[in-house]
Amino acid sequence: MRNTSILYPLFLVGLLFFSCDSTEKKEKEAASSSEINAKNNSISADSSSTAAQTAVEEQVKDTFKLSEENAIDFFFNYAKEVKETKVKITTSMGSFTIELYDNVPYHKANFIYLAKKGYFDDTQFHRVVPNFIIQGGNSDNTKTSKKRRAIGRYLLPPDTRKGHKHHRGTISMPSSERDNPHKLASPYEFFIVVTRPGSYHLDGSYTPFGRVIEGMDVVDKINAVEIDDGEWPMENVYIKKAEAF
Known part of the structure; x- marks a missing residue:
């Protein structure tokens, strides 16, 4: 125990x-x-x-949408970052290349921005004036108006005193059809001069921002298409692709 x-x-x-x-x-x-x-x-x-x-x-x-309130500031900053200087435009009738001028920064930046956003793809050369210009960047397709709404509604100020003239092959920006006494540029469209040696009566009213450096024969071919009474090609001429490089 x-x-x-x-x-x-x-x-x-x-x-x-x-x-x-x-x-x-x-x-x-x-x-x-x-x-x-x-x-x-x-x-x-x-x-x-x-x-x-x-x-x-x-x-x-x-x-993000561009507007008349923010477009200038946006393109001022965008122009500082842009490395591309050329745009190749491939159409249903061939391709041509545009070199952009450095001293018109807003218009250059705008064109490159729209090209990189794919805006110009599937638009048309909707106005052709024989021996004068071809004008592109618009379309009767609703897809184009949807792209514009998505990018924004804005205009660009003219920049006509940089020494550039409307020689043959010059790319320039038309003014807006809106109430526009100051000829503000319509940023979604452009025209290319085909007149020999140029259309100098346009100087001072529109902004040249580049020139065709390759494929001017394609521009001439587009200018030679048959058009209706409204200067619209009888057979659509499409911009298939716009590539900045």
């Missing part, structure tokens, strides 16, 4: 230590598990936050 009475308290003490050790181990495991979950939740929250921020940025980018 004496041995049993000694061993029993020792057994209780051992059981108590084992119980404490087991409890402490479970508490550590629980704490570790909570810490891992907290980290995972933090990572998940950070990922969600980043994804949400990206989505907002993309939405802002997609919903």
